[in-house]
Structures are given as structure tokens and as C-alpha cells.
Amino acid sequence: MKNWVKIFQALLITLLLGVVGSVHAQFYVSPKVCVTDISMDPATGQMIGCEKRTSFFDTDPSSTAWFWDFGDGGQSISRNPQYPYQSPGTYTVRLNRTLANGTLDVQTRDVTVGTFPTQPKFNDKISADTTVCESSSLELNPFKLQLAGNVKYRWFPTGDTTKTITVDTSGCYSVEVFDAVSGCSRSAKINVKFCLQESSSGGGSEKWYFGKGGSLEFGVEGDSTERDSLANEGDLNPDLTIEDPTYKPSDSNDLSLVNTNGAVAMVYDKNNNLVFYTDGTKLFAGSDDSEIFTASGTNFTVGNPNSAQGLTLVPKPNCNSCNFTEYYLLSQNPVTKLLSYSVIDMRYNNRKGAVVEQNIPIAFTASEKMAAIRSSNDSAYVMYSFDYKKGAFNILTIDSTGIKTTEQIIGSPVVDSSSSIGYIAISPNGRKLAHGVVIAGRNYVEIFDRNLNTNTLSNPMLIDLNIAAPPVVYGVAFGSNSDILYTTVKGNPALNQDSYLVQLALFLGDAASIAAQKEIISQRRGEEFGALMLGPVYGAGTKYLYMSVNNKNFLPYLQNPDVKGNAAVVGLTYVPGSAKFGAPLDGLATLGLPNILAPAAEQEGEGISANYSGNCQNSPTILTTQGICSPMRNKVTWYFHDGTSKEGTQTSYTYTKPGWYPIRMVIEVFQKSKISSVVNNQVVDRLTETECTEEEYTGTIYIKPAPVTQLPRTLYICFEEFEKKAFGPSPKGGDSFDYTWMTSLGTTLSRDSAYVFDIPATYLLDVENNFGCLAKDTITVREGCEPELFLPDVFTPNDDNLNNDLEVIPAYITDFDFKVFNRWGELVFTSKNPEIKWDGKFKGKVFGNQLYPYIINYRSKYFPERGELQTRGSILILK
Known part of the structure; x- marks a missing residue:
């Protein structure tokens, strides 16, 4: 009986492979065999071209x-x-193979390796970029200055088969040129940018198709961000986004065409548009749900409707072609356990695609469990398929050279056949891989570290769920932080088995601690728990973790999957008393949720933007624009509120008052003439160029107040009197201030609001307000004593030896000149020497009990620039 099964499997494989390739004596060869297209660039010494590999499969x-x-x-x-x-x-x-019975079998086949056509180019480059005015169109000719030979053409994305095409829409265009004899091909691509043409819009929110007519669309909730006018840099006219978005299931779900008991695969493009999806039987276009057929118009059947996870749709990277020209559909045949792929080409069916290659074998023996992820550098995709019989993972690297398969035997060597169903999960950070296994009648989760460079697995960790099998471990999914893992154990309602949803806190480190502190989030009898999935798959923000439950019209979900704890802590909706049991579905869920892949997000086209750096009063504000329609020449003019204007993609302007200000920018774009490609001269370019467009941009900026200090340029201190003086700037223009007093070399002296000066020097001061604006000031401390005169108001020249003479005591003065007058204005005393005293006599006599006016003229010792100074007063003589 077993031999008949093997014969049937072999015949089935032969039938499957005979559609697209040649099956001769039981080994497969690619239908098109071409020489590898690698050569050395004489200018750089580097290898260039596309490595074309021929696939063989026993x-x-x-x-x-x-x-x-x-x-x-x-x-x-x-x-x-x-x-x-x-x-x-x-x-x-020649293939020498050893059969299972130990016998040697030899098979041979002649293979003809074909050559390539002439290399197509755009602007003399295999990969080119060009920019043209929006109102024009552009003819693309890959053989403008050379003979093409006997070739055929196929363009992306138009699907045209002509030698040239004319385009008027921004985007990537590539042509594949086929040699008419060998079928071998070469490609070239050109990114065409029509100046300021609207960019391709994204596909909106992510939507899942799965189960029996079930679909789930995600909405996003959150508060719109407010413009931060106080930010030190930013956009002059920013697009406000949602702050800390949370993705929630939408109530508006459409009945889908999917009808499957198992896996579904979906793939999105770089603009988040759904490209294809499959339910394991048929393939559908994401744009309008129409069925996808083969290039010849025949029906295409996947033939895998009941597997758990055995379907994946993957973008096919291409050499010298626009990305997303083709896609792989990888699937596991549940009967033969053969992993194979088909190719969908987007150049057919009005950009909806058609299947151009079918059921190309990749590997024996694959299970239903497979998962794929974009590589760390976005140049390839990596898929993992589990072979439970060997305890091995088939690691598929999908890049521009094709699909390379390596086998890594790692992890538990003895697992039950039930380990072939269920799911593989790769953590959001790409560093871990997990799946469930059954060993000796017990359920486990096995976790591996994943190398982001080599894609290999290491450090297997087996975590005992302490749940006997059956029921069997099935779904696995990581939280968004990658340090908490969830798994389901699928019970059979017909056998009265419980189903479990289990949380494993991986951050605890070792398997024993993780197992000891596991949380059973939900345990239900009569329900069949299936796949787990964090959703949406793409988009930054808070995500829920969804669980499929067979034959339910809703999906339970966890609202806080990154928190360790029970059902209440993680916010499980599938508990008694919940407001609702989960996300409503128009159809029914089964056990599976879709395998979803998408390339890195990318927006085509460009728009005008302008940024500022620095927005403080009395400091330069730098204004920058990237210009538009590069590499066309731009003339940028900035217009300010005071009527002034400046030119350049970068300029600066200093605002002297705080507040909101408008800014207007005008960009003139000039297109070179055709003569410039012949005469490479800047003067000729300017004389022959034409204006492509003139665009205006308006924005606003808030200028924050800067501190205004009240600090004298020079501070004099009388060091002869050992004087010290404290002084502060008493700033305005802010609610609070930080101070930094420094030496002239920038060494910090103090951060107090005032500083005590006791050394003559130049000091620096930085004052920063609560808006982050800085005022810089300088103060120079010099030695300087104010001139002073000390003399009494009264003296008594009566020879009693007490206050008999008038003595003037000067300080810090020069050029002393003292004059005393009587009431009639007669000069009664004069002296230029302050040490000479007046005895009160005039003409030998003392005329007492009178007031005598005086004048003292002098100059300041430390401040001679003040000129001649004068002090007036009166002195009373008493006898």
C-alpha cells in the first residue's frame, strides 16, 4: 500500500511540474536556461550585471x-x-542520486544555455532618472542609438510590447527585452518624474480577508498633532498627523470572496495598496476582487485550501527592473508535501496581473507552517518553512537572482506529526522566530534567535506549556515589543477538549522562569482557538492582538498585548461581561488568519516644502528648501514681512521682535533645452533653457522672545579700597532664566543670577530663558575709584588748638585748585596743594561769624575723560 502511495505522489508531482517545466527522467530544469549576465566594469573594476541561475530539482x-x-x-x-x-x-x-533503498540511479539531460540580447538603456544607463515638465510627455526608447536585433519587448507597468512607449505619469518604468531565439532577457529601468505631479496615493487602511467570507478592516484613532510653534526647527507649513495612533477594528467590513478552512495570503505594494490575495484555491486582484488567470487565459488553481499557514505571496525583486513587476506565490501541496512557487506578472491584464509560471518545485518535505519577512536591508525577502520529520527549517532567500534554499537542522529532534500544522511567527523586530511543537504528548513553544544578516537560527529554547496533547499548540504571535509571546492550544469541541490562550513573558530570560510565570489568558470548552496575529501588520502605532475562533462571526482581541498579566490586564474582549466579544465580521472566521507581506513604504513624486532652524528673537533663523523637480535648475526667492527678499535654497533672516510672521517663497523651475545635451556649457544652458513652472509656497513661523539683559559694558570697582561688587543682569523676555557666568576663555565661574566681581577682567554671560532662547552679554570690570573731597562746613580759628584750620582732604583726584571768597567776592584764600591749610585769616585778620563761599576745581584720577570737575560750597567761620 505504501508503494502505491509513493507511485501516486510521484505521478502527481510529474503532472504538476509538466505544466511549466520539463520533467525528464524525474528531474526538473528551468524552462529557460540563460548564461549568467555578470561582467567587470572597466572603469571601476567592480562586477556588474545580473546573475541568472538555472533551477534544477530532483x-x-x-x-x-x-x-x-x-x-x-x-x-x-x-x-x-x-x-x-x-x-x-x-x-x-548528469544526476547521480541515491534512492531510499540504497540503490544508485543515474539520469542525464542535454541543456542548451542561451545568450542575451543587446543591453537596453535609458540615457545611456541601465538604471536612470529623469525629470520633465508636468505638461509634457516623454518617449522612452531603450535602443535610441543602437541596433536592437531580433528581440521582443515587454514594458512595466503598461504591459506594452512595442519598441517604445510614451508616458505622462510619474513612476518607475522598465523594459524587458527578450532574445527571440533563446528567450533570455535583459532589462533596464528609468524613474520618470513629472515636475510637481501629484504623488501616488496610498491604499488607505490595511484590510484582512480570511475564513468563510470574513474580512476585517482597520481604522486609526488618536488626537491630531498640534503644531509645536516653540520647536527649535520644523516645517513652515507642516502636515499634521495623528499623535500616538491606535489601530482599531472597523465596523464597516465587506463580505469577501475568500472561502477557506485554512490559510490565506495577501501582499501589499509600496503605497499600501492590496495587490493580490488568495484563499488557497483561487487568486484575486486586490484592486477589484477579480479572479486572476494564467497569461494564456486559462484557470489558475492554487490547490491548497485547507492548510494552516501554507501560503505566502512575496514581491519578486528584479535586477535592473522596477520593483514589483512580478510576485511569487509560494505554497505547500498537502498531499505531496512539495513546496513550490508560481509567478504572477503585473504587466498583464491591465496591471492586475496574470500567472506566467506555475508550480515550480523548491523543496521536499515542507509542512504547512511557513512565514516570511522582508530582509533587514529591503533588498530581499526571507521565508521559513518547517520540516517536522527532520526537525529542520527550509530557509528561502528570495532576491533578484531567484530563490535560494538552505536547510538548517535545529531545535527539538523528535516531534509529533501534529507539529506540522499551526503557525510560525517572526517577531516585529525580526530577531526571534517561534512555533509550537508536540513532543511525547506534551505541548511546547520553541523559540529561536534569528540572525538579521545570515537569516540563520540559533539558541533554541523549549518552553513547556504544561498542557497535555491533545489539544495541540497551534497559533503563535509576538507583541509589538517582541518580548511577550502568545500561543493558542487548539481543542476539539467534538471531543469536549478545552482551548487555551497562553501568554509567555520572554523578557524573564530562561525557559523555566517563562514556563513558571505563564498566564492563561483564556480557557474555554466547546470553542476551537486558531491563529493569532498582531494587527495591522504595517503602520506605526498601538496595535491589538487578534485571535481566530472557528465558526465565529467575530475576532476576539487583546487591547494591551505588551503588558504581562491576566485577561483583565491585557484587555481581552472574549470574556464574560465584555462590551463586545471582539471585532464583528460579516462572514465567519475559521482557524487561519492571513500571511501578509509588503515592501518598504515609498511615496512617488515630490512637493514643495520649506523648513526653519532657529526661531529666537535677535538670532539668525535659517530657512531651507530642497527645491523641486531635481535636477532642474531652481531659482528660489524668499519674501519677508518687512518687504525684504533674499534668494537661494538656504538663507537666513534675523527677527528683532517676537510673534508670528508670514513667509512666502517662490520657486522658478527651468528646463534645459535639447542643445544642452550636445553642448555642455553653463552659459549655453542659461541662454537656451525655458521656464518649466513657477510655484508659490506660504508658511508661518513663530519667533520666541529672547532674554534682554541690563548689563553695563564696563563696571568700575575701587580695588584700592578692597571693594567687591555684586551685579546681576535683571533680564526680561521670559518666565524663568538660567545663567552662566564665564571667563573670557569660556570657563564657567557661576550659575547664580548675580556675580560678585573682585578681579579686573572681561567676563562673559549667557542667559537662557524658558523658551530655549539665549542672550549673550559681556561685561568688563576695571579698577576705578570715584573722586572724593572731604572738608568741614565749620571751623573755629580761635587758637584753642581745636578745629583751628580748614583742611581739604582729596581722594583719587588731580589738578587740585581751591579758592575761598568773602561775601563781597574778594578772593581770601587759594591753593593748588591740598596739604596747605587755611587759618581763616584775610589780610592778617580773622573775620569770624561769617560764611565764605568756595570753589574747588579738579580732575578725576581714574576717569580723566570726564574733564575738569568742580565742587562749590560755603564754610562758616566761628570765633
């Missing part, structure tokens, strides 16, 4: 070892080698 499921001879000296011991032929010609490929 289709005999009973073989266990292989030795390939490709006829040109190349060899391999893999079941499915990818071999690059270096030279064209006909080669005899």
Missing part, C-alpha cells in the same frame, strides 16, 4: 542523496541547486 521523493554534474565542470550535492552557467552552449547534465 522530483523523486524517495531519493536521499544527490550528485549533480552540470556539464561545464560545475557540481552540486543539493536536491535543488541553483546553478549559474558562465558560457552559452549545449551541456549534458
Whole structure:
């Protein structure tokens, strides 16, 4: 009986492979065999071109070892080698394989390696960029100055098969040129940008199709961000986004065409538009739900409607072509356990696509469990498929050279056959991979570290769920922080088994601690828990964790999946007393949720923008624009509120008062003439160029108040009197201030509001207000004593030896000149020497009891620039 099963499987594989490739003596060869297109660039010494590999696959499921001879000296011991032929010609490929019974089987096949057509180019480049005016159109000709030969064409995204096409929409355009004899091809691409043409809009919110007519669309909630006018830099006219968005299930779900008991696969493009989805039986266009057929118009059947996770749609990276020209549909055949792929080409069916290659074999033996992720550098995709019989992972690297498969035996060596169902999960940060296994009648979750560079797995950790099997572990999913893992254990309602939703806190570190502190979030009898998924898959913000429950018209979800705790803590909706049991569905959920992939988000086109840096009063504000329609020449003019204007993509302006100010920017764009491509001269360019467009941009900026200090330029201190003086700036223009007193070399002395000066020097002061605006000031401390005169108001020249003479005591003065007068204005005493005293006599006599006016003229010792100074007063003589 077993032999008949093997014969049936072999015949089934032969039928599947015969659609697109050649099955001869039970090994597969790519239908198109081409020489690898690699050469050395003489200018740089680097290898350039596209590595074209030929796929081989031994289709005999009973073989266990292989030795390939490709006829040109190349060899391999893999079941499915990818071999690059270096030279064209006909080669005899020989396969020596060892069958399961130990016998050696030899198969041969002649393979003709074809050559390539002439390399197409745009603007003499394989990958080019160009910008033209929006009102014009552009003819694309890949062989403008060279002969093409006997070739055929296919353009992306238009699907045209003509030598040239004319375009009027921004985007990436590529042409694949096929040699009419060999079918081998070369490609070239050009990114066309029509000046200021509207960019491609995104596809809106993410939507899942799954189950029996079920669909779930996500809405986003959150407060709109307010413009931060106090920010030190920003956009002059910002687009306000949602702050801390939270994705929630929408109540408006449309009945989908999906009808499956198992997996669904979906793929989005760079603008978040759904490209394709499949329910395991048919393939549908994401744009209008229409069914996708083969390029010849025949029906295309996936043939995998009941697997758990055995479907994945992946963008196919291409060499020298626009990305997303083609997509892979990878699937596991549940009967043969063969992993294979089909290719969908977007250049057919009015950009909806058509299947151009079907059921290309990749690997034996694959299980239903598979998961894919975009590589860390966005240049490739990586898919993992689990082989429970070997305890191995098939690691598929999908890049511009094709699909490379490696096998890594790692983890638990003995697992039950029930481990072939269920899900593989890759953490959001890409650093961990997890799946469920059953070993000796017990349920476990196995977690691996994932190398972001090599994609290999390491450090397996087996966590005991302490739940006997059956029921069996099924769904796995990480929280958004990647340090909490959830898993479901799927019970059979017909056998009265419980289903479980379990939380594992991976941040606890070791398997024993994680198992000991696991949380059973939900345990229900009569329900069949299925897949888990964090959603939406793409988009930054708070996400919920969703769980499928078979035959339910809703999806329960966890509102706080990144928090360790019970059902109440994580916010499970599927508990008694919940406001609702989950996200409502128009159809029914089954056990599966979709495998979803998307490339890195990218927006085409460009718009006008302008930014500022620095928005403080009395400090330069830098205004910058990237210009538009690069590499066209831009003339940028900035217009300010006071009527002034400045030119340049970057300029500066100093605002002297705080408040809101308008800014207007005008960009004139000039297009070179055709003569400039012949005469490379800047003067000729300017004389022959034409204006493409003139665009205006308006924005606003808030100028924050800067501190205004009240600090004298010079401060004099009388160091002769050992004087010290404290002084502060008493600033205005803010609610609070920070101070930094420094030496002239910038060494910090104090951060107090006032500083005590006791050394003559120059001091620096920085005052920053609560708006982050800074005022810089300088004060110079010099030695300087104010001139002073000390003399009495009364003296008594009566020879009693008490206050007999008038003595003037000067301080810090020069050029002393003292004059005393009587009431009639006669000069009664004069002296230029302050040490000479007046005895009160005039003409030898003392005329007492009278007031005598005086004048003292002098100059300041420390401040001679003040000129001649004068002090007046009167002195009373008493006898």
C-alpha cells in the first residue's frame, strides 16, 4: 500500500511540474536556461550585471542523496541547486542520486544555455532618472542609438510590447527585452518624474480577508498633532498627523470572496495598496476582487485550501527592473508535501496581473507552517518553512537572482506529526522566530534567535506549556515589543477538549522562569482557538492582538498585548461581561488568519516644502528648501514681512521682535533645452533653457522672545579700597532664566543670577530663558575709584588748638585748585596743594561769624575723560 502511495505522489508531482517545466527522467530544469549576465566594469573594476541561475530539482521523493554534474565542470550535492552557467552552449547534465533503498540511479539531460540580447538603456544607463515638465510627455526608447536585433519587448507597468512607449505619469518604468531565439532577457529601468505631479496615493487602511467570507478592516484613532510653534526647527507649513495612533477594528467590513478552512495570503505594494490575495484555491486582484488567470487565459488553481499557514505571496525583486513587476506565490501541496512557487506578472491584464509560471518545485518535505519577512536591508525577502520529520527549517532567500534554499537542522529532534500544522511567527523586530511543537504528548513553544544578516537560527529554547496533547499548540504571535509571546492550544469541541490562550513573558530570560510565570489568558470548552496575529501588520502605532475562533462571526482581541498579566490586564474582549466579544465580521472566521507581506513604504513624486532652524528673537533663523523637480535648475526667492527678499535654497533672516510672521517663497523651475545635451556649457544652458513652472509656497513661523539683559559694558570697582561688587543682569523676555557666568576663555565661574566681581577682567554671560532662547552679554570690570573731597562746613580759628584750620582732604583726584571768597567776592584764600591749610585769616585778620563761599576745581584720577570737575560750597567761620 505504501508503494502505491509513493507511485501516486510521484505521478502527481510529474503532472504538476509538466505544466511549466520539463520533467525528464524525474528531474526538473528551468524552462529557460540563460548564461549568467555578470561582467567587470572597466572603469571601476567592480562586477556588474545580473546573475541568472538555472533551477534544477530532483522530483523523486524517495531519493536521499544527490550528485549533480552540470556539464561545464560545475557540481552540486543539493536536491535543488541553483546553478549559474558562465558560457552559452549545449551541456549534458548528469544526476547521480541515491534512492531510499540504497540503490544508485543515474539520469542525464542535454541543456542548451542561451545568450542575451543587446543591453537596453535609458540615457545611456541601465538604471536612470529623469525629470520633465508636468505638461509634457516623454518617449522612452531603450535602443535610441543602437541596433536592437531580433528581440521582443515587454514594458512595466503598461504591459506594452512595442519598441517604445510614451508616458505622462510619474513612476518607475522598465523594459524587458527578450532574445527571440533563446528567450533570455535583459532589462533596464528609468524613474520618470513629472515636475510637481501629484504623488501616488496610498491604499488607505490595511484590510484582512480570511475564513468563510470574513474580512476585517482597520481604522486609526488618536488626537491630531498640534503644531509645536516653540520647536527649535520644523516645517513652515507642516502636515499634521495623528499623535500616538491606535489601530482599531472597523465596523464597516465587506463580505469577501475568500472561502477557506485554512490559510490565506495577501501582499501589499509600496503605497499600501492590496495587490493580490488568495484563499488557497483561487487568486484575486486586490484592486477589484477579480479572479486572476494564467497569461494564456486559462484557470489558475492554487490547490491548497485547507492548510494552516501554507501560503505566502512575496514581491519578486528584479535586477535592473522596477520593483514589483512580478510576485511569487509560494505554497505547500498537502498531499505531496512539495513546496513550490508560481509567478504572477503585473504587466498583464491591465496591471492586475496574470500567472506566467506555475508550480515550480523548491523543496521536499515542507509542512504547512511557513512565514516570511522582508530582509533587514529591503533588498530581499526571507521565508521559513518547517520540516517536522527532520526537525529542520527550509530557509528561502528570495532576491533578484531567484530563490535560494538552505536547510538548517535545529531545535527539538523528535516531534509529533501534529507539529506540522499551526503557525510560525517572526517577531516585529525580526530577531526571534517561534512555533509550537508536540513532543511525547506534551505541548511546547520553541523559540529561536534569528540572525538579521545570515537569516540563520540559533539558541533554541523549549518552553513547556504544561498542557497535555491533545489539544495541540497551534497559533503563535509576538507583541509589538517582541518580548511577550502568545500561543493558542487548539481543542476539539467534538471531543469536549478545552482551548487555551497562553501568554509567555520572554523578557524573564530562561525557559523555566517563562514556563513558571505563564498566564492563561483564556480557557474555554466547546470553542476551537486558531491563529493569532498582531494587527495591522504595517503602520506605526498601538496595535491589538487578534485571535481566530472557528465558526465565529467575530475576532476576539487583546487591547494591551505588551503588558504581562491576566485577561483583565491585557484587555481581552472574549470574556464574560465584555462590551463586545471582539471585532464583528460579516462572514465567519475559521482557524487561519492571513500571511501578509509588503515592501518598504515609498511615496512617488515630490512637493514643495520649506523648513526653519532657529526661531529666537535677535538670532539668525535659517530657512531651507530642497527645491523641486531635481535636477532642474531652481531659482528660489524668499519674501519677508518687512518687504525684504533674499534668494537661494538656504538663507537666513534675523527677527528683532517676537510673534508670528508670514513667509512666502517662490520657486522658478527651468528646463534645459535639447542643445544642452550636445553642448555642455553653463552659459549655453542659461541662454537656451525655458521656464518649466513657477510655484508659490506660504508658511508661518513663530519667533520666541529672547532674554534682554541690563548689563553695563564696563563696571568700575575701587580695588584700592578692597571693594567687591555684586551685579546681576535683571533680564526680561521670559518666565524663568538660567545663567552662566564665564571667563573670557569660556570657563564657567557661576550659575547664580548675580556675580560678585573682585578681579579686573572681561567676563562673559549667557542667559537662557524658558523658551530655549539665549542672550549673550559681556561685561568688563576695571579698577576705578570715584573722586572724593572731604572738608568741614565749620571751623573755629580761635587758637584753642581745636578745629583751628580748614583742611581739604582729596581722594583719587588731580589738578587740585581751591579758592575761598568773602561775601563781597574778594578772593581770601587759594591753593593748588591740598596739604596747605587755611587759618581763616584775610589780610592778617580773622573775620569770624561769617560764611565764605568756595570753589574747588579738579580732575578725576581714574576717569580723566570726564574733564575738569568742580565742587562749590560755603564754610562758616566761628570765633
